[in-house]
Amino acid sequence: MKTLDQLDVNGKRVLVRVDYNVPIKDGVVQDDTRVTASLPTIKKLLEMGAASVVLMSHFGRPKNGPEAKYSLKPVADVLTRTLGQDVTFIDSLPSSDETLVAVRNLGAGGVALLENVRFEAGEEKNDAGLNAKLARLGDAFVLDAFGSAHRAHSSVSGVAGELPHAAGLLLAREVEALGKLLHDPARPYVVIIGGAKVSDKIKVIENLLPKVDRMLIGGGMAYTFIKSRGGQIGDSIHEDDQLDLAKRLLAEYGDKLMLPTDVIAADAFDANANTKVVPSGEIPDGWQGLDAGPDTVKAYTEALQGAKTVFWNGPLGVFEFEAFAGGTNAIAATVGNLGDAYTVIGGGDSVSAINKSGQADKVSHISTGGGASLELLEGQALPGVEAMK
Secondary structure, eight states, X not given: OOBGGGSOOTTOEEEEEOOOOOOEETTEESOOHHHXXXXXXXXXXXXXXXXXXXXXXXXXXXXXXXXXXXXXXXXXHHHHHHHTSOEEEEOSOTTSHHHHHHHHTOOTTEEEEEOOGGGSTTGGGTOHHHHHHHHTTOSEEEEOOGGGTTOOOIIIIIGGGTSOEEEOHHHHHHHHHHXXXXXXXXXXXXXXXXXXXHHHHXXXXXXXXXXXXXXXXXXXXXXXHHHHTTOEETTOOOOGGGHHHHHHHHHHHTTTEEOOSEEEEESSSSTTOOEEEEETTEEOTTOEEEEEOHHHHHHHHHHHTTOSEEEEESOSSOTTSGGGOHHHHHHHHHHHTOTTOEEEEXXXXXXXXHHXXXXXXXXXXXXXXXXXXXXXXXXXXXXXXXXXX
16 A cells, blocks of 8 residues: 555645544544544644645544534534644535635645545445545545445545545554454464354454454354354354354364353343353243353453464454343453453444453554454455555
8 A cells, every 4th residue: 555655745735535434423523532533644744845734534424414412513612622733613515615715725734624524425335436526635645534435435445536535544554453364363372253143243253253363252143153053052142043154163173163161041132131051052932142151251361361462353252231141251351461462352342342351452463444444354445544555
């Protein structure tokens, strides 16, 4: 990829696609991780002599144009605080002439945040007309939104065809960090895959299995594997249409795949449900597995000892409920204490889990893109990354 040091930005207005799809409640940003992750690129561009920096992002899934609840105005307030300078929020549509005038009126070293680019009807269609209108807002384009790099949208890859462009610091770091998991990783190499559905992760499972030494399966997807080999899973979440696939993977990679041997089962999907520890293949009717059991946690912890490369995506249980967070927290603590191992957390719920566990500062890399990180590890070409080449 072309990187910032290969892009001439001196005296130029730089349009930067960032990922500010952050949790907002009652007009207040609840987690500013993605905002702070974008600061190094913004500061670097200003240090390189950029006349001004214009930030654009999507937020949520608005369906019919502008909606107040999907405005990025709260993020501008966070940016002003974290960047240490006033950030102008431009509330007109990014493609409008009003926005163009506001951008051109930015003072030297000014920073502006555009309104939600998904308010534009052509954004997700990668509309050529929108690409051209967005390109008016800058003399150069930087993509720093790894969390959106798997989308062939106007603000991600479309505008790159209209302007000199390069990858931002965050995007470059993400691609490098995740690439180490695919190309000659240090061994032993252990992957932990959790979450609800096999179908959501099957491509990454199939792509990584030949490359890893062990793969630890957790979360709801484990019950599809357990049922595929004849286990009784009660009312646990599972996918009947993935049973044959699970059976094939177990037959082909059974020496690498580890499944829960026991689970914490509950009589309802509720934080205060009655619970008991049972073998993973002997869950009674009316009960459902909601977390890894103590024997499983012990076995998975032991399997991680000595690992030199670890990738983790997806919790081992319903970690949002305290009663079912033990397995996930135990794995977080183990991964965080692997010393000199190269450890990567793959976005989404895994990031929430590692943050809640207090181990975030002990891992090598936390990805800002759940879907993008998985697609990269599936071996897919990401439109945003390709556009930066």
